[in-house]
Amino acid sequence: MDNxxxxxxxxxxxxLIVFFVAGIFIIKMAIAAxxxxxxxxxxxxxxxxxxLFYVYRFRDKFHDNFSD
Structure with a gap:
C-alpha cells in the first residue's frame, strides 16, 4: 500500500468521523431547540x-355584584 x-x-x-460527530451534534441541537x-x-x-381564568373570575365577580 503506497503512501x-x-x-x-x-x-x-x-x-467520515468528523461529519458523523458533527451530525450527532446538529441532531442534538435540533432536539434541544x-x-x-x-x-x-x-x-x-x-x-x-x-x-382567561382571571378574566372569567373578574366577570363572575362583576355579575355577582350587579345581579340583584
Whole structure:
C-alpha cells in the first residue's frame, strides 16, 4: 500500500468521523431547540389559561355584584 492511497484513506476516514460527530451534534441541537420550543409554547399556554381564568373570575365577580 503506497503512501498516497494510505493518506487518502486516512483523510476519508477522518472526514467520515468528523461529519458523523458533527451530525450527532446538529441532531442534538435540533432536539434541544425543539424542547425549548415546547417549553416556550407550554409557558405561553399556561399564561393564556391563567389570563382567561382571571378574566372569567373578574366577570363572575362583576355579575355577582350587579345581579340583584
Amino acid at each position: 498516497g492511497f494510505k493518506g487518502f484513506l486516512y483523510i476519508f476516514l477522518g472526514s 425543539f424542547g425549548l420550543y415546547l417549553i416556550f409554547k407550554g409557558l405561553q399556554l399556561k399564561n393564556a389559561n391563567r389570563a
